[in-house]
Amino acid sequence: MGMELSGPAVRVLGCLMEKEMATPEYYPLSLNALVNGCNQKSNRDPVVDYDEETVNAALAELKERQLVWQSGAGRVPKFGEGFSAGTNLIAREKAALCLLLLRGPQTVGELRGRSERLYAFSGLEEVEESLASLAEMGLAAKLPRQPGRKEHRYAHLLGGEPEPAAAEAGAEGLLAAVPGKGRLGVLEEEVAALREEVAALREELQAFRRQFE
Secondary structure (H helix, E strand, O other): OOOOHHHHHHHHHHHHHHHHHHHHHHOOOOOHHHHHHHHOOOOOOHHHHHHHHHHHHHHHHHHHOEEEEEEOOOOOEEEEEEEEHHHOOOOOHHHHHHHHHOOOOOHHHHHHHOOOOOOOOOOHHHHHHHHHHHHHHEEEEEEOOOOOOOOOOEEEOOEEOOOOOHOOOOOOOOHEEEOOOOHHHHHHHHHHHHHHHHHHHHHEEEEEHHHHO
């Protein structure tokens, strides 16, 4: 697509997509809720500490590209994403891309294990089909396999071509990349993903309560 967004803009867009799919009752998001979403300690890689000025600048960048919209209804302005509709993404493609925006390069298994709150993939094949569709649209790409790793990882392309160092960021390291991890490894990933989901839900609830304090 020839798009190259800044890091904060990628994070803001990913947060809006995530909340739209996972917690539609709290969507669109106020600036305060969006700052909290960007700075979550779970389900984020890297973890950041954006202030309102940074998020506002990211929103301005996304507005210029017509990727977000602002609601003037109510006392507090709220923001939503128009990227998904503009690119005609279906739910499974949107979920896979959202995870790549929020957590960086990941394997097919990692994407499936972390997607439950957004979309329930039927299996690894459906994840692969979604990634193939994103690749055809120029939104994602398969990365070269890292030494010592059995599986390829995928990255989004909304921030331009991923740098080699960025392609390795977020990995648990070569010690975690044990070839043939099998069923137990997949189960461990799914348990870890469930724990992250619970932590994220707690953070979302706390952020929602803070809006009324």
